[in-house]
Amino acid sequence: MRRLSKNGQRGRKTRTSQDGGADLNHEISCVLQGQCRTGRKGKGWKTCESPQAYHPQSSSEAIAILVLANHILANEHFLDGFGHVSIRDPEQPGNFFLSRSLAPELVTADDILRLTLEGDVVGEDTRRPYLEKFIHAEVYRARPDVQAVIHGHPLSVIAMSAINVPVVPVFHMAGALGSGVPVFDAYDPENGTLTRTSEEGRRLADCLGQHTALLMRNHGAVIAAGNMAEAVMTALALRDNCTIQMQCLSAGVAPSALSPALARAAAALNFSQNPLFRAWNYWISRLPQPQ
Amino acid sequence: MRRLSKNGQRGRKTRTSQDGGADLNHEISCVLQGQCRTGRKGKGWKTCESPQAYHPQSSSEAIAILVLANHILANEHFLDGFGHVSIRDPEQPGNFFLSRSLAPELVTADDILRLTLEGDVVGEDTRRPYLEKFIHAEVYRARPDVQAVIHGHPLSVIAMSAINVPVVPVFHMAGALGSGVPVFDAYDPENGTLTRTSEEGRRLADCLGQHTALLMRNHGAVIAAGNMAEAVMTALALRDNCTIQMQCLSAGVAPSALSPALARAAAALNFSQNPLFRAWNYWISRLPQPQ
Amino acid sequence: MRRLSKNGQRGRKTRTSQDGGADLNHEISCVLQGQCRTGRKGKGWKTCESPQAYHPQSSSEAIAILVLANHILANEHFLDGFGHVSIRDPEQPGNFFLSRSLAPELVTADDILRLTLEGDVVGEDTRRPYLEKFIHAEVYRARPDVQAVIHGHPLSVIAMSAINVPVVPVFHMAGALGSGVPVFDAYDPENGTLTRTSEEGRRLADCLGQHTALLMRNHGAVIAAGNMAEAVMTALALRDNCTIQMQCLSAGVAPSALSPALARAAAALNFSQNPLFRAWNYWISRLPQPQ
């Protein structure tokens, strides 16, 4: 991986910026150094207590957050060589950012593409995005409230998707699952559970509705949230919730779940500023140091 | 994380000391260097064979032990970005120490707050403690014998809390669970399973009674013990006990448990000086070295 | 492990080359440096975006790929101290390469032996190959389409082999299992489930038929694929598929599986160039750096 230079300068401009002059890596440094303390691990990554930590005000801040999210989701074992995460462009809400087809833990700012809600790459960039870009495009189109989308394949999530039992929130971190977790399986047979068309993406977004998470039968999960920290927190909670629920089912017991009131209250607390900052900075502090 | 300087000196005084002059990091060094040998890993952390290793005689020793316990519980995967551990002040038993709201593996002596049994931060410190501080405050109030309290969320513990099966001690390390492990679920619905009031804290302490551990339904566990080494040992044993018990239930068998006599004898042996020292120094030797 | 020198030169010739002059480590360097970018981890290992990455054109390229595959399969926990991987020689399809009897994560190019389809080591090399070399020899003999064979013992695979339930593809990465996964148990009693004769190897190859994977009852698995990247991808997918399927069975539910059409489409997509390259380079990027 190319290392970010110390002063954030690079020889060439990034291809993802439309405005012609921004050095995005410089922006990443700035965003992440404002009001920061250095994490215990991860000399190259910075924690941040500014409101911009996961609420981008600009395209370049969004890209910085997206690069971090790729590394966090790989490091926390939600993504491996496959799976992907995207962020809506706060400057042009009809666009979103997504890496070129690459294992998430290898993603740098240079790998980020700008896409439209049709799933087209903007500009002359010829690098390939992920085949499943339509998941992201159609969720952003259907849900103006969504700023971040994650798609991954933890084993416990796939297991839950393969048995005919609804996900229920079995612990407080999963409050956001309290409204229900639909299961999508209206696949185009020729695409092998991959969402490779706008039409299939639209069916998936319809299935998601106003929920935060959706299972894809025999495949994985999609998380759609109001900011990247909520999305990551929900992704990890969904995975752990499926682990716990599967364990309870194995013990022969349908587990108790949070009541709707408890789930709503838990979600509101989890998504308030203090827990999100604590979690976001914790994840960053655990990142391996870039070499 | 700020690194402890070699001679234990720092420029500014810590905010947690009430007596106006103690350099707590100096005390940490002293406590931990007395009669010590260096662990294999963890150059920055010291093992200690003095009785002060987990029996603090002073506020500053208590803080040193609390910082270590934060790192041990994170490193042994009992705590992650959430959960917390506290210690009673041996000099002022109506106070206890708890970190500001921060992921445990990032906690340093500078992050430690002093709280009263009402859950108020002492002095002019405006940093936020954990929302669930009332768990600690009310357990210390109800149980003068308790010197250390841990609250965490291992998945196996949550799974056991969600099925209607009592925890029984299935192995010798869990002797302290022999008197029973009550399950708390008298939550205020508006707080989403978090204990955010003295009243809920009091209900939880009532539910704990004279036991060493309690499950919080769909949430986690609370451990309350006579010193920090007993608390950590019981936390890890509770987690492993839940793992084993869930596995046996999955195999379709209610496992054999320690008889009350065996459990009492096991607890007495586990909590004798030699095993506690062995375990405490082992946990320290495994800590990653501060950078 | 001896480290590859920077310029790929070594004092002595390798014993695996038949043509008398090639320095195979030089070739490894060349293969792996052509059109490469350095992975984040693994300074000593190179990712490669050339078609030669896992499609060897020469004996020496095949050996380079085989060394990488040994390290990848150990690092991804498919192999441990036992198990093995081989590759057919593209220059002499009646030969294949296999390490001398050695834990896979310790294998270097110097450890690679050349074997015939009778399982004999070619040349004067007296070092011992793995006892189970006949698995490889007989699969290559029966299946001209197979270029790479893996044999390993993940616990979930052994568990599935020990219960009377067929493996079905429960997620998209396991599309190649859609044609079925036969279970071999026609062991010679005197060899303790090890395949130590051509005859037993032939029975095993018969049992495999045209499938991509086979379970060995109470022992492990064999994967046979058209190139090394497909073989590694299928090995990891088989292991994870068994984990998921066992979890579903534990929950008391026979899981839904990919339909034959979905499985075929998933296999075709997984084995197309882009996913294979992404996965291959991801695995390489995760390798620990040689010391």
Next chain:
Amino acid sequence: MRRLSKNGQRGRKTRTSQDGGADLNHEISCVLQGQCRTGRKGKGWKTCESPQAYHPQSSSEAIAILVLANHILANEHFLDGFGHVSIRDPEQPGNFFLSRSLAPELVTADDILRLTLEGDVVGEDTRRPYLEKFIHAEVYRARPDVQAVIHGHPLSVIAMSAINVPVVPVFHMAGALGSGVPVFDAYDPENGTLTRTSEEGRRLADCLGQHTALLMRNHGAVIAAGNMAEAVMTALALRDNCTIQMQCLSAGVAPSALSPALARAAAALNFSQNPLFRAWNYWISRLPQPQ
């Protein structure tokens, strides 16, 4: 941990040697450097292809092997802060070596005590051995063929010990379990499942009989073997066998097991020189480097 000096010399004599002059650390170096190649990891630990690797000819070689076994069993997660391993003295078969009470991964040659079959420490050494030394003493007394004994507490082993289902060999590495794995539970109630008397040790040795492994109900396992490599291999196989067997039981199926003939053949093959060397050197190559 004190580091072995480069030339194996140390200022003071070890307390474990009875002959007054041997520098055991020097011997460790010699044993481990004869006919060695350096492992990939673990610069400080040496692999060894001499027959002395796990067949000690002298007391000092036995101690060298015992130190290695402590680190291997910790590194492979069979032992943690508790559990222990011993070796019979080939020079004085009525004595055996065991560490003072210490977490296995911290053990050095200086920590090794010499004990009699009565469980008494030989000489003036006042350091405390493990309380459960009587397990080792009585197994060595009852079984002249046994040269190495391991006692540990993997969770899967405890789970199997707590359900009323016999261990059967479900994979080829567990061939040595084919004669049966008795379950001991004739505990003295006052010792909380710890074997703290010769009498209880004798009952345990009676229960073990001529088998290689025994479960202690609600506690752990004892492995007794003809050399240290066989003991370690059987310990790891027992743990994995219990994991697999529990998984099969959870799936609702009593798994198929190796037939007696297959188990005998598998044990004979596993315990032949080539697999033992491969495994022993693999375990050493994985040890973290002493600091």
